[in-house]
Amino acid sequence: GAVVSQHPSWVICKSGTSVKIECRSLDFQATTMFWYRQFPKQSLMLMATSNEGSKATYEQGVEKDKFLINHASLTLSTLTVTSAHPEDSSFYICSARTGTDQETQYFGPGTRLLVL
Amino acid sequence: SQQGEEDPQALSIQEGENATMNCSYKTSINNLQWYRQNSGRGLVHLILIRSNEREKHSGRLRVTLDTSKKSSSLLITASRAADTASYFCATDHLTFGKGTMLLVSP
Numbered sequence: 718g719a720v721v722s723q724h725p726s727w728v729i730c731k732s733g734t735s736v737k738i739e740c741r742s743l744d745f746q747a748t749t750m751f752w753y754r755q756f757p758k759q760s761l762m763l764m765a766t767s768n769e770g771s772k773a774t775y776e777q778g779v780e781k782d783k784f785l786i787n788h789a790s791l792t793l794s795t796l797t798v799t800s801a802h803p804e805d806s807s808f809y810i811c812s813a814r815t816g817t818d819q820e821t822q823y824f825g826p827g828t829r830l831l832v833l
Numbered sequence: 834s835q836q837g838e839e840d841p842q843a844l845s846i847q848e849g850e851n852a853t854m855n856c857s858y859k860t861s862i863n864n865l866q867w868y869r870q871n872s873g874r875g876l877v878h879l880i881l882i883r884s885n886e887r888e889k890h891s892g893r894l895r896v897t898l899d900t901s902k903k904s905s906s907l908l909i910t911a912s913r914a915a916d917t918a919s920y921f922c923a924t925d926h927l928t929f930g931k932g933t934m935l936l937v938s939p
Contacts, residue, residue, distance in 0.1 A: 723875075751927065760921065761876070761929040810875055820864055820925065824876040 720744055721813050723825035730801055731833055738796045738828045740811030746791035747813035751822065752784070755808040767794050801832045839922055839930040847938055852909045854933040856922035857902075863925045865898060867907050869918045870932070876921065879907075912937045 720743040730736050740750055749768050753761040765781075767773040767788035775781045785797040794813075798805050808829050812822040839856045846852055858865070864883045868876040882889045882898045882905065889896045895908040909916055912935075919932040 721875075753929075758934075760931045763927050766927075808873070812876075820881055821866070821878055822927075823878065824868075826875040827873070829873070 719815065719821075719823040721747075721811065721823045721825040723809075723811055723828050725828060726826060727829040727831075729831045729833065732802050733800055736798045736801055736830060738798075738809055738811075738830075740794045740796070740813070740825050742792045742813045742823070745813075745815045745823075747794070748791065748816040749814045750788055750794040751812045751814075752786060752794070752796050753810045753812070755810060755827075757808075761810060764796075798830065801830070803832045806830055806832045839920070839933045841933055842931065843934045843936070845936045845938065846912055848912060848914055850912055850937075852912050852916070852935055852937070854907045854920050854935070856905045856907070856930060858905075858922075858924050859903065860924075860926070862900075865905050865925075866923050867894075867896060867905075868921045868923065868929075870921065871918045879920075909935075914939050 722741045724739045728736055751766050752764045755761045763776050764779045765773045765775045765786050767786050769788050769791050773786035788794040808827050810827040812824045862884055864881055866881045867879045870876045880891045880894055880896050882896050884900055893910045898905045914937050917937050919934050921929045921932040923929045
C-alpha cells in the first residue's frame with residue numbers, strides 16, 4: 718500500500734517551454750503532497766507543500782509563478798515548470814501523506830527534467 | 834538553517850560488515866526518519882523514531898536517537914550488496930541532509 722507515482726519519469730524540453738509533472742497517490746487519499754528538487758549528489762530541497770483544495774505553500778526562495786502547483790484532488794498534484802531554463806534541470810520528487818498518518822511521507826520515483 | 838546533516842558522506846564496506854551512519858540536527862523535533870535512495874530513484878522510507886524513543890529496530894536496521902545531542906544513528910547489520918544506496922535522515926521539519934553514500938562490495 719501507499720504507492721505514489723509520477724509522470725513522466727523523465728522529460729527533455731527546449732528552453733522557454735513549460736513542463737507539467739504529475740504526482741498521484743494510487744491507493745490512498747493524500748491530504749498533503751510535497752514537491753522537492755534534487756541536484757546531482759545533493760540532498761532533497763523542499764519546494765512547496767500543497768493541501769488538497771487550497772493554495773500551495775512555497776518555501777523561501779522558490780518562485781511560485783515559476784513553479785505552479787495544483788492539488789486539485791486527493792490523489793493528484795501537479796507541478797508545472799513554466800518557461801523552463803537550463804538551470805531548472807533537476808530531479809523533481811513528490812511525496813504524499815495520508816490523512817491518518819501525519820508522520821510518514823511516501824515518495825514518488827521522481828521525474829528527471831533536462832532543459833536544453 | 835539546514836537540519837539533518839549526515840556523516841560520513843561516503844562509506845565503503847564489504848558484504849557482511851556493519852555500516853553506521855550518523856545524523857545531526859539543529860532544532861527540536863517530534864520525530865526523525867531515515868530514507869534510502871537508489872541512484873536516480875525516489876526515496877524509500879526505512880524507519881521513523883519519535884522524540885520520546887531512544888532506539889528502534891526493523892530487521893537489520895537499528896536506529897538510535899539522542900535528543901540531548903540532537904543526533905541519530907542508523908546501523909545496518911550484516912550488509913549486502915543490495916544495500917548500496919544513499920541514506921538520508923530527515924526531521925519532521927521536512928529538511929533532508931546531504932546523505933551518506935553507502936557502497937557495499939561483494
